[in-house]
Amino acid sequence: xxxxxxxxxxxxxxxxxxxxxxxxxxxxxxxxxxxxxxxxxxxxxxxxxxxxxxxxxxxxxxxxxxxxxxxxxxxxxxxxxxxxxxxxxxxxxxxxxxxxxxxxxxxxxxxxxxxxxxxxxxxxxxxxxxxxxxxxxxxxxxxxxxxxxxxxxxxxxxxxxxxxxxxxxxxxxxxxxxxxxxxxxxxxxxxxxxxxxxxxxxxxxxxxxxxxxxxxxxxxxxx
Amino acid sequence: xxxxxxxxxxxxxxxxxxxxxxxxxxxxxxxxxxxxxxxxxxxxxxxxxxxxxxxxxxxxxxxxxxxxxxxxxxxxxxxxxxxxxxxxxxxxxxxxxxxxxxxxxxxxxxxxxxxxxxxxxxxxxxxxxxxxxxxxxxxxxxxxxxxxxxxxxxxxxxxxxxxxxxxxxxxxxxxxxxxxxxxxxxxxxxxxxxxxxxxxxxxxxxxxxxxxxxxxxxxxxxxxxxx
Amino acid sequence: xxxxxxxxxxxxxxxxxxxxxxxxxxxxxxxxxxxxxxxxxxxxxxxxxxxxxxxxxxxxxxxxxxxxxxxxxxxxxxxxxxxxxxxxxxxxxxxxxxxxxxxxxxxxxxxxxxxxxxxxxxxxxxxxxxxxxxxxxxxxxxxxxxxxxxxxxxxxxxxxxxxxxxxxxxxxxxxxxxxxxxxxxxxxxxxxxxxxxxxxxxxxxxxxxxxxxxxxxxxxxxxxxxxxxxxxxxxxxxxxxxxxxxxx
Numbered sequence: 001x002x003x004x005x006x007x008x009x010x011x012x013x014x015x016x017x018x019x020x021x022x023x024x025x026x027x028x029x030x031x032x033x034x035x036x037x038x039x040x041x042x043x044x045x046x047x048x049x050x051x052x053x054x055x056x057x058x059x060x061x062x063x064x065x066x067x068x069x070x071x072x073x074x075x076x077x078x079x080x081x082x083x084x085x086x087x088x089x090x091x092x093x094x095x096x097x098x099x100x101x102x103x104x105x106x107x108x109x110x111x112x113x114x115x116x117x118x119x120x121x122x123x124x125x126x127x128x129x130x131x132x133x134x135x136x137x138x139x140x141x142x143x144x145x146x147x148x149x150x151x152x153x154x155x156x157x158x159x160x161x162x163x164x165x166x167x168x169x170x171x172x173x174x175x176x177x178x179x180x181x182x183x184x185x186x187x188x189x190x191x192x193x194x195x196x197x198x199x200x201x202x203x204x205x206x207x208x209x210x211x212x213x214x215x216x217x218x219x220x221x222x223x
Numbered sequence: 224x225x226x227x228x229x230x231x232x233x234x235x236x237x238x239x240x241x242x243x244x245x246x247x248x249x250x251x252x253x254x255x256x257x258x259x260x261x262x263x264x265x266x267x268x269x270x271x272x273x274x275x276x277x278x279x280x281x282x283x284x285x286x287x288x289x290x291x292x293x294x295x296x297x298x299x300x301x302x303x304x305x306x307x308x309x310x311x312x313x314x315x316x317x318x319x320x321x322x323x324x325x326x327x328x329x330x331x332x333x334x335x336x337x338x339x340x341x342x343x344x345x346x347x348x349x350x351x352x353x354x355x356x357x358x359x360x361x362x363x364x365x366x367x368x369x370x371x372x373x374x375x376x377x378x379x380x381x382x383x384x385x386x387x388x389x390x391x392x393x394x395x396x397x398x399x400x401x402x403x404x405x406x407x408x409x410x411x412x413x414x415x416x417x418x419x420x421x422x423x424x425x426x427x428x429x430x431x432x433x434x435x436x437x438x439x440x441x442x443x444x445x446x447x448x449x450x
Numbered sequence: 451x452x453x454x455x456x457x458x459x460x461x462x463x464x465x466x467x468x469x470x471x472x473x474x475x476x477x478x479x480x481x482x483x484x485x486x487x488x489x490x491x492x493x494x495x496x497x498x499x500x501x502x503x504x505x506x507x508x509x510x511x512x513x514x515x516x517x518x519x520x521x522x523x524x525x526x527x528x529x530x531x532x533x534x535x536x537x538x539x540x541x542x543x544x545x546x547x548x549x550x551x552x553x554x555x556x557x558x559x560x561x562x563x564x565x566x567x568x569x570x571x572x573x574x575x576x577x578x579x580x581x582x583x584x585x586x587x588x589x590x591x592x593x594x595x596x597x598x599x600x601x602x603x604x605x606x607x608x609x610x611x612x613x614x615x616x617x618x619x620x621x622x623x624x625x626x627x628x629x630x631x632x633x634x635x636x637x638x639x640x641x642x643x644x645x646x647x648x649x650x651x652x653x654x655x656x657x658x659x660x661x662x663x664x665x666x667x668x669x670x671x672x673x674x675x676x677x678x679x680x681x682x683x684x685x686x687x688x689x690x691x692x693x694x695x696x697x698x
Contacts, residue, residue, distance in 0.1 A: 007312050070432040072391035074398075075405055075425050082409070083418035086233035087226075115443065160295070161388070167298035171398060178301055191309040198301050205296035213292065353506055354543035354602075358557035358609060359533035368556055372547050 010192040017184040017193045024180035025200045027094075031166045031176060032204065034098050036159060039105025046106060047113035051139060061110065068107035073165045076100040081172040093172035105162045112154050116147030153219050156212040160205060167201070177201070236419040243411035243420050250407025251427060257321070257393045257403055261328045262386055268329055269336025274366055276337070277344050287337075294334040300395045303327040307399045324396045332389050339381045343374030380442040387435050391428070404428070455518050457482050457613045457644045463502050463512035465495070472498045473509070474668040478646070480613065485645045487655040487676070490665035491691055496648045499665070500615050503646065504535040517612055533561055536606030540618040542598045544590040550577060550601045551586040554608050562609070576608035577601070580634045596627030600634050607638070614638065616647040652695060656680055664688045 050061050068076070080096040091099075120143045128138040170178040181197035276287050294302070306327040311317050347370050355365035375382065397406035408424035458480040465473040472495045480486050488496045501507040503514060505521060505528055514522050521531045545553050554573035558564045564572065577583050580600040590598055599619055606614055616635070620628045632654050639645060639658055649655070655662055655676055662679040664672045664687075672679060672688045683689045 004313060008309060066433060066436050067429070069387075070391075070429050070436045071425060072394035072405070072428060074394045075421075075428055078405070078409065079418070079421045079425055082412065083234070083421045086418045087230055111440075111443075164296075164298040167300045168395070170300070178298070178304070182304065185308060191305065191312060194301070194305050194308065198297055198305060201298055201301055202293070202296050206292060209292045209296045213288075348541075348543075350539055350541050350543035351545065354537075354539060354545075354605075355556075356529075357504055357506060357532055357535070357537035357539075358605065359529045359531075359561040360557055361529050364560050368560060369545050373545075376547065 006190075008191050008195050010190050013184075013188045013190045013192040014196055017180075017188065018196065020180050020184060021177060021193060021196045021200060024175060024177035024197070025203075027174065027176040028166050028178075028200070029204060031094065031098060031169060031174070032163045035101040035105060035163055035166065038098070038102045039162070040109055040155075040159065042102060042106035043109030044113055046110040047117060048139070050110070050114055051117060064103075065107040065110055068103050069111075073100060073104050073162070074168050074171065076104065077168055077172055093169060093174040096172060097166065097169035097174055101162060101165055101168075104165070105159065108158045108162065109155060112151050112158065113147070116151035117143055119150055120146045149219065153212070153216045156208070156215055160208050160212060164201070164205060233417045234419060234422045236415075236417055239415045239417055239419040240423055243415060243423075246407045246411045247404065247420065247423055247427065250402060250404040250424075253402055253407075254393055254404040257324065257396060257401075258390050260325055261332065261393065262389055264325065264329045265332030265336050265389060266382070266386075268333035269338075270340050270371070272333060272337035273340035273344055274363075274371075276341050277366070277370075278362070291334040291337055294331050295338075297331075299327065299331045299392055300398060302331055303395060303399055320396075320399060320401045324393075324399065324401055328389070328392070331392075332385070335385050335388075336382070339378050339385060340371075340374065342381070343378035344370055346377045347373050380439060380446055383435065383439045383442060387432055387439065390432060390435075394428075454481055456480055456515075457484075457517055458503055458646065459513075459515040459518075460499070460503060461513045461515075463499065463514070464510045465498055465502060465507060466510050472668055473502070475512075476665070476668070476670055478503070478663070478670075480644060480646055483642045483644055484660045485639050485647065485658055486661050486663065487659035488646065488648045488663045488665060489650070489652070489655065489691070490663075490671075494665040495668040496665045497617050500617050500646060500648050503613075503615055504532050504537055506537075529561065533557070533609050534612045536609060536611035536614040538599070538602050538606055538614065538616045538619045540621050542590075542595070542602045542622070544598050544602055544605075546590050549587050549589055550582065550593070550604075553590070553601055554605045557605070557609055573604070573608050576604040579607065579637070580604045581630075594627060595623045596630045599623065599631050603631075603634055603638075607643075613644040613646065616645065616649065618648055618650070620649060620651055650695065652680070652692075664691065666691070 046061050046064070050058055077097055077100045080091065080100055081093055084091065124142055124146065125138055128142040133141065166176060167178045169176050170182065173179065177197045177200050181193045184193035185191060272287060272291070276284055303324065307320065307323045310323060351369055351373070352365055355369040356362070360368070393403060394405040396403050397409065400406065404427060405424055408420045411420035412418065456479045458478060460476065460478040463473050463476045463478075464471070476495070476499055478486070478499060488499065490496045498507055502509045502512075505514070509522065512522070513520055516531055516534060519531070520526070521528065545556070548556065551570060551573050554576050555566075555569040558569035558572055559566060562569075574583060574586060577586055580603050582597060582600055582604065585593060585597060585601070590601070593601065603619075619635070620631050623631065628651070632651065635645070635647070635654075636658060647659075659676045661673065662676045663670050664679060664683075664685075666687050672683060672685050679688065680692065683692060
């Protein structure tokens with residue numbers, strides 16, 4: 001037991017590396033925030049674009065979505081960071097991680113938004129159009145409000161699952177929480193800094209996970 | 224035109240591909256082994272968790288929810304590094320990297336699978352369990368023969384989706400030096416000094432997973448229209 | 451005359467859900483080959499009483515005996531007992547992922563541990579008794595409501611129970627499908643099956659029941675042969691209920 005505590009919960013080691021972990025925490029939080037905002041917006045943009053039913057545009061969207069749903073995020077990040085320099089494109093690890101995760105989140109959420117939009121009964125479209133509402137008006141005032149209710153639970157779940165991948169940025173030298181923890185772990189020869197980092201992730205994601213659980217039961221009752 | 228030549232040389236270099244192909248092949252085999260072990264393991268562990276949850280024992284369920292939410296909140300990479308660095312230090316002996324990866328992924332994926340199967344079980348009307356019990360089946364028999372077959376069918380798209388996610392996630396085992404596909408791609412890239420191995424890795428993942436993503440889209444659409 | 455052991459003996463059954471007391475000390479005794487009919491307004495507790503008889507609902511207090519065996523006692527294997535108590539539900543509750551034959555043979559195979567061939571032969575026989583031998587391979591969604599309920603009856607009788615409980619077996623059916631189900635129940639009665647039926651089919655009660663119980667607000671208000679209860683009810687509440695039912 002003592003070995004266990006000393007190895008994973010060593011107060012002395014924790015205290016020593018806490019300031020650096022906190023620095024990393026802010027980087028993680030900032031990256032996560034950026035990914036959520038840009039990913040959700042980009043995804044919504046794609047879904048709205050798809051609603052216009054232009055065959056060429058839709059084929060491109062579907063290709064994009066399939067690609068980023070099929071590729072592991074770490075592969076995308078590594079290709080971006082270690083591959084692109086060979087053709088003269090050098091982006092920072094932070095930028096690569098942000099862009100990669102944004103595309104992944106956008107791909108997944110586009111599908112969710114789209115499923116929401118198509119789930120709204122065709123009669124709703126016809127009813128709204130029959131009252132003289134235009135395409136945009138029908139979409140924004142009639143269809144989207146109904147679609148939102150259906151999409152919120154999968155949207156929160158997926159957003160959390162993908163945003164957790166900010167930890168992958170450690171592979172491309174972004175000074176986020178896991179990177180800092182791994183460096184500290186190497187210096188200290190002790191796992192406690194990693195415990196701190198894990199606690200940091202819990203601090204961000206545990207409330208969100210519980211929130212998503214609450215949303216799920218909440219919306220299930222109303223059905 | 225020069226640019227295209229650069230791209231071809233760095234990204235789609237056939238000579239390089241030929242040279243490193245055996246490495247990628249070995250990496251791919253390791254990835255397949257990993258998936259073949261971890262997908263069933265996570266699925267069965269998750270199904271067991273969901274079955275226990277359906278017994279509605281209050282304190283047990285509270286513990287299950289904490290377990291599930293905990294492992295859904297910690298990034299798998301953090302868990303993986305924790306397990307691979309922590310356990311050897313704790314035991315004072317090395318553990319096989321494959322076993323460590325398996326352990327970390329089972330913890331993580333059983334939570335996701337558990338949530339999916341639980342939702343499936345809850346989608347089955349109460350009368351099914353009652354009818355089964357009224358003929359003398361035990362709770363577990365009713366689960367096995369009546370509830371789970373229907374529940375798993377109802378959540379087939381989510382199960383497929385989670386399987387895809389899990390297969391993708393095995394790529395992070397490269398970080399702890401397990402010689403799977405991505406790891407071998409990076410090692411190869413270090414040898415040949417161009418990006419072709421990485422592109423090849425991406426293409427191999429696409430060949431593996433794109434059909435599954437397409438299948439998933441079809442499954443999802445079918446579920447939607449049958450509702 | 452020697453006392454015949456009742457098939458079902460439920461004594462002083464109380465059942466509460468939270469603060470709501472649904473059964474306030476009810477007695478129900480069913481003799482062999484008897485058909486007891488339970489009527490009453492919705493919320494009177496009649497379905498709950500029925501579900502207490504095979505412990506789908508655990509009574510808050512009271513004793514349930516099946517052929518003399520106290521099944522509410524500690525240590526009773528309820529799954530053993532339930533083989534001997536068939537139940538038919540309002541919403542059929544057929545297993546949608548199994549054929550009619552699969553529905554009927556499941557418990558034979560898994561509870562009675564019969565080999566598949568034997569269980570299926572037995573199940574086929576039960577389907578024949580409800581007139582659906584030709585639908586053995588059909589899935590529930592391919593059957594009409596009446597046919598589904600008859601498969602559900604077959605599922606129960608295949609276990610050769612000592613008693614059958616019917617919980618509003620025709621309430622979810624379209625009117626034109628009710629007759630086929632009642633016909634099967636009449637056949638069962640003729641073959642000597644002991645039955646407890648909760649239902650609103652008053653005509654069927656008059657024709658087929660040996661005894662009628664009228665329940666209201668968690669208690670048995672009146673009980674007797676159908677001619678008495680329907681022809682000359684003693685209690686005001688019984689009269690009011692019968693009047694409201696006949697009014698429709």
